[in-house]
Amino acid sequence: SYELTQPPSVSVSPGQTARIICSGDELPKQYAFWYKQKPGQAPVLVIYKDTERPSGIPERFSGSTSGTIVTLTISGVQAEDEADYYCQTVDSSGSYAIFGGGTKLTVL
């Protein structure tokens, strides 16, 4: 079955740039999406269709793609950005969601 791979953890100091990568063989063919989840809270969509940002999401969140790797970039990281981040794509038919294992972002 198709899988998305994320690093388990990323650490960054406040004000620095955090980059969280997600790799998968189907990513060149399908869009990627990113969710932020803080402890005890539901996930929140932060990037859709590789690079689009939903309304209300700060401009410091951006997405990019290159081949089989998609990247969530958080510029000028703030303490409130500390959370788990999940990438997601869809199967080849576009019918169902596939999630990566998640990356815990720690703000030092």
Place this chain on the structure above:
Amino acid sequence: EVQLVESGGGLVQRGGSLRLSCAASGFTFSRYSMNWVRQAPGKGLEYVSAISDNGDRTHYANSVKGRFTISRDNSKNTLWLQMGSLRAEDMALYYCARGYCRGGNCYAFFDYWGQGTLVTVSS
């Protein structure tokens, strides 16, 4: 304001059944696909099931196919997940999530989530 409120979770014995509900408000329910996504304690997100806006198409993860049934009633703005033959690995927080739909097209990602309802499976 979009709201999704899940209910129906609880403690159930292995092999038992449970029906989860999701009450939707703040948007035209009948225009959106709906989904269930679960998260086992301390683990990541796992897609469970999806249903089209009018309910004529459903999809299930392989892990629940044949045991779970998704359904909806657009007149009641309600989504359900009937869960049967429950296993220890089904224990999780179950989220109701709205599919992203624009211009009559729906996509398999999620723009709004409920707070979840917890399913605990005992042996």
